[in-house]
Amino acid sequence: MTDFRIGELRVDGADTEARNHSSEEENEVWIKPLIHQSQGAKEFAYCPYSKFRVGAALLAHDGTVFTGCNVENASYNLGLCAERTAIAKAVSGGYRSFKAIAIASDLEDQFISPCGGCRQFMREPDGSYKEMTIEDLLPVSFGPEDLKKKRLFTTENGS
DSSP states (O other): OEEEETTEEEETTHHHHHHHOOOHHHHHHHHHHHHHHHHHHHTTOBOTTTOOOEEEEEEETTSEEEEEEOBOOSSGGGOBOHHHHHHHHHHHTTOOOEEEEEEEESBTTOOOOOOHHHHHHHSOOOSOOOOOOHHHHSTTOOOGGGGGSOBSOOOTTOO
């Protein structure tokens, strides 16, 4: 049973299924709905500058899913990524621990990775450190070249 609430979706049994079983078939019980929610969240993206829609769905351990989309602003650095939007909604609702996140874009046959800011947002530092290269720090990172890749869909204004 799905219980729709503003900004969240409850996926019954998600935590129990994933924790007690590790088979691919059983994980699809919660993975496919999570991916579907990230794709749905992408539809609400506000991206008049980059024209690059992103949606995220964050799964809490109790099965609640928080969705987010990217929200841009004319002052580019004030925009929000989909991942941070979903995490902020979850944290403001009292959640602090999560099981998984799904991220969707309009790129055809391409995986996108969270930006460095989102990765930092996902992980609170504990004071320890490691020496790393940029590739180690941001493997499969998202950059300007990704905005030029072939897209599966376009936004309403045709871009």
